[in-house]
Amino acid sequence: MKTYARNFLWRSWVPLILIALWQILLRNSTNPYFPTPSQILADTKYVITPDWIMSSLKSSALTFLAGYTLGSIAGILLGAVIGASEILREILTPITNFIRSIPSVAKVPVIMAMLGIGQATRIATVAIAVLFPMLMTTTRAIATTDAKTLDMANLLGFGRIRTLFEVRLPAATGEILTGLQAAVQIGILVMVISEMLGSGIGLGAFIIHSQSTFMIADMWVGIFILGVIGLLLNEFFLFAERKIAPWYFRSKGLI
Amino acid sequence: MAITRGFKISVRKVSKDFGVNSKVLSNISFDVASGEIVAICGLSGVGKSTLLRIVSGLIAPTKGDVRIDGKVITKPSSEMGFVTQDYSRSLFPWLNVGKNVALPFKGHDISKSERNLRVQEALASVGLEGKSDAYPWQLSGGMQQRVAIARALIMKPRLLILDEPFASVDAYVRLELEDLVADLVEKNQVTTIIVTHDIDEAIYLADRVIALSDSPAKVTMELVIKLQRPRTQMITRSDPKFLKLRETLYKGLRGANV
Amino acid sequence: MRINSRVPKLALTFLVGFGLWELGSLIANVRNFPHSWVVLADLASLVITMAFWESLLVTVGLSGLGFIIGALFACVIGIFVALTKSGDLATSGVINFVRSIPSVVFLPLLIASIGSSARTALILTSFVITFKLVTYVVRGIGETDPILIESSRVMGLRGFSKIVYLYLPSTTSIVGTGLRLSATQAFGTVVAAGIVAGTPGLGSALLLAESSANYPRVFSYVFVMGVLGSLIYSLFNRTENKLIRWRVSV
Numbered sequence: 184m185k186t187y188a189r190n191f192l193w194r195s196w197v198p199l200i201l202i203a204l205w206q207i208l209l210r211n212s213t214n215p216y217f218p219t220p221s222q223i224l225a226d227t228k229y230v231i232t233p234d235w236i237m238s239s240l241k242s243s244a245l246t247f248l249a250g251y252t253l254g255s256i257a258g259i260l261l262g263a264v265i266g267a268s269e270i271l272r273e274i275l276t277p278i279t280n281f282i283r284s285i286p287s288v289a290k291v292p293v294i295m296a297m298l299g300i301g302q303a304t305r306i307a308t309v310a311i312a313v314l315f316p317m318l319m320t321t322t323r324a325i326a327t328t329d330a331k332t333l334d335m336a337n338l339l340g341f342g343r344i345r346t347l348f349e350v351r352l353p354a355a356t357g358e359i360l361t362g363l364q365a366a367v368q369i370g371i372l373v374m375v376i377s378e379m380l381g382s383g384i385g386l387g388a389f390i391i392h393s394q395s396t397f398m399i400a401d402m403w404v405g406i407f408i409l410g411v412i413g414l415l416l417n418e419f420f421l422f423a424e425r426k427i428a429p430w431y432f433r434s435k436g437l438i
Numbered sequence: 439m440a441i442t443r444g445f446k447i448s449v450r451k452v453s454k455d456f457g458v459n460s461k462v463l464s465n466i467s468f469d470v471a472s473g474e475i476v477a478i479c480g481l482s483g484v485g486k487s488t489l490l491r492i493v494s495g496l497i498a499p500t501k502g503d504v505r506i507d508g509k510v511i512t513k514p515s516s517e518m519g520f521v522t523q524d525y526s527r528s529l530f531p532w533l534n535v536g537k538n539v540a541l542p543f544k545g546h547d548i549s550k551s552e553r554n555l556r557v558q559e560a561l562a563s564v565g566l567e568g569k570s571d572a573y574p575w576q577l578s579g580g581m582q583q584r585v586a587i588a589r590a591l592i593m594k595p596r597l598l599i600l601d602e603p604f605a606s607v608d609a610y611v612r613l614e615l616e617d618l619v620a621d622l623v624e625k626n627q628v629t630t631i632i633v634t635h636d637i638d639e640a641i642y643l644a645d646r647v648i649a650l651s652d653s654p655a656k657v658t659m660e661l662v663i664k665l666q667r668p669r670t671q672m673i674t675r676s677d678p679k680f681l682k683l684r685e686t687l688y689k690g691l692r693g694a695n696v
Numbered sequence: 697m698r699i700n701s702r703v704p705k706l707a708l709t710f711l712v713g714f715g716l717w718e719l720g721s722l723i724a725n726v727r728n729f730p731h732s733w734v735v736l737a738d739l740a741s742l743v744i745t746m747a748f749w750e751s752l753l754v755t756v757g758l759s760g761l762g763f764i765i766g767a768l769f770a771c772v773i774g775i776f777v778a779l780t781k782s783g784d785l786a787t788s789g790v791i792n793f794v795r796s797i798p799s800v801v802f803l804p805l806l807i808a809s810i811g812s813s814a815r816t817a818l819i820l821t822s823f824v825i826t827f828k829l830v831t832y833v834v835r836g837i838g839e840t841d842p843i844l845i846e847s848s849r850v851m852g853l854r855g856f857s858k859i860v861y862l863y864l865p866s867t868t869s870i871v872g873t874g875l876r877l878s879a880t881q882a883f884g885t886v887v888a889a890g891i892v893a894g895t896p897g898l899g900s901a902l903l904l905a906e907s908s909a910n911y912p913r914v915f916s917y918v919f920v921m922g923v924l925g926s927l928i929y930s931l932f933n934r935t936e937n938k939l940i941r942w943r944v945s946v
């Protein structure tokens with residue numbers, strides 16, 4: 184725990200210096216678009232009111248968490264089934280590849296057109312955006328399960344379904360975790376976009392709204408909060424990887 | 439040789455090819471008596487592992503068949519234990535040692551306490567008592583291979599197959615493991631087939647050595663090893679008979695090339 | 697069940713794809729999710745217009761340019777950071793922080809200060825790509841085999857040739873993956889700028905179609921983007937494979 188904290192502080196000196204630089208260089212500038220960090224900090228207490236937290240933050244949190252969870256579970260399960268079946272893989276891979284190649288941004292208007300505006304739509308959008316990458320990661324991980332490990336399962340008398348759930352999936356844990364980590368960024372992106380394009384609730388909407396009403400400091404507060412959330416989630420993953428699949432991350436030299 | 443509980447294996451005219459131009463095995467025939475230890479020896483790449491996969495029921499031969507106690511096998515038998523060279527890929531890394539060793543119990547109706555007892559016994563028999571909570575990645579290569587051996591023997595199989603089991607461990611550990619296997623095989627009275635490219639190891643462990651060479655692979659020699667048991671690394675390996683067998687086997691492996 | 701030749705498999709893929717699409721039409725309503733043949737007809741009429749190819753070229757051009765600029769900056773910064781060893785550990789915090797922020801949130805800022813032009817999209821894209829690639833460059837250099845480094849020191853390799861003969865080949869495998877992901881992201885960012893802020897290109901064309909409720913057109917554009925995305929992916933995949941033939945891909 185101590186080394187972790189020390190590492191974290193050690194990793195933060197550059198951001199701190201950058202922020203200090205920002206403060207010093209723009210101290211006397213009147214550029215309305217780049218307020219100094221001290222101004223942003225001062226503004227924070229006006230933004231983060233209980234009201235705001237209850238409405239904007241809660242809405243975004245719900246959108247992201249629900250969408251991400253649904254999307255990743257669906258993606259992993261479907262990916263597992265497809266990955267274990269050569270024929271399904273061959274038929275479906277071109278289709279999933281194609282859909283995955285469509286920029287997530289573009290999927291948002293399409294889904295909104297189909298399902299309308301509202302929190303359910305935003306959740307669905309995040310879920311779909313997360314589903315496809317997770318499906319592909321899982322398919323790949325399951326399909327490339329080590330042949331020797333599969334042999335052993337065969338020798339131990341495991342049937343197809345047992346092999347899938349008790350051998351292939353656990354063996355794929357490391358890769359799936361890595362995929363989940365990448366999917367967080369996609370989820371955040373799509374959440375923000377769907378809020379920007381849709382109704383007026385949530386962090387993304389707040390950022391756009393602040394900009395259009397010229398409350399620039401507010402906008403920056405929103406941006407920073409997004410960054411902090413992303414950072415926290417990332418740290419969470421580093422921690423989880425170590426705990427859940429140490430054998431995989433050690434072999435990759437990431438621990 | 440007395441009849442033991444081990445299987446009697448009969449390999450009859452087994453050939454295997456993977457497609458048109460890739461004939462790996464040609465007309466392989468040999469028998470393994472109940473309780474006998476047979477080593478299949480040959481240079482790397484000759485096809486030993488393929489033969490082993492056929493004998494264990496993982497793949498089917500193109501021609502010929504393999505019979506266990508008279509019956510043709512079509513899939514892996516549940517009374518067979520298997521140890522491969524790559525312990526890191528055959529032990530499940532997400533399970534600890536205890537759970538890995540207990541894997542063969544799945545699907546069998548055994549009480550939890552009985553299961554634990556047998557796992558502890560198995561671990562003790564390979565010198566790893568108390569290690570059941572460790573994970574494979576925390577153990578050395580030699581120890582991981584011991585776990586694999588414990589797992590292979592826990593259900594008291596009647597056939598034990600080892601595929602180059604000591605090729606990935608260092609030299610001294612290899613000698614220890616050889617003795618461990620010899621000891622366990624004797625205690626368990628299990629028919630054993632061991633594949634190795636190491637001539638010394640083959641002669642040291644086996645009752646009979648089958649030399650495989652040429653391409654496609656054929657049986658070029660069957661050598662009976664009349665060395666006294668129990669065998670020890672120091673004494674047996676310096677026995678003049680050992681050296682003579684070694685020479686004979688070496689020539690047998692060169693096959694048609696000598 | 698095994699199907700052994702290619703044509704039936706491809707046919708099945710199309711069949712399944714068609715089936716899934718029609719399922720979509722069924723579930724949503726046909727006005728918002730047109731039948732596949734309606735979209736195909738619209739697509740056909742779209743690709744013969746000049747305007748279409750203009751926006752396509754703008755999008756591709758901006759993506760490419762943003763990618764190259766971002767890559768150059770990433771190399772410079774990355775090499776600097778990697779060779780001054782302490783930098784690596786320290787910068788990863790910043791980079792992770794910035795990477796977590798979806799580029800789109802800067803769009804309102806950029807629009808307000810410099811408008812919704814192609815330049816806006818370019819600046820944003822370059823910025824995003826720089827941050828994305830820097831990690832890869834740093835990692836790539838960092839994972840150069842120390843034995844190779846020693847050998848090259850013994851052989852007297854210095855300065856520029858050191859970079860070219862030692863570090864560049866070593867980094868290609870890791871950076872190769874990074875380049876592929878970045879190319880995809882560059883494309884995505886340019887399109888995002890178009891959809892959210894109306895900067896020129898396919899994104900804003902899609903936005904236009906959507907705001908006039910021309911759904912067949914919306915889907916046509918989505919389809920085109922899928923095709924472009926796939927092309928970018930396979931182009932980089934092929935290049936990556938050629939470049940790293942002596943190494944296993946990361």
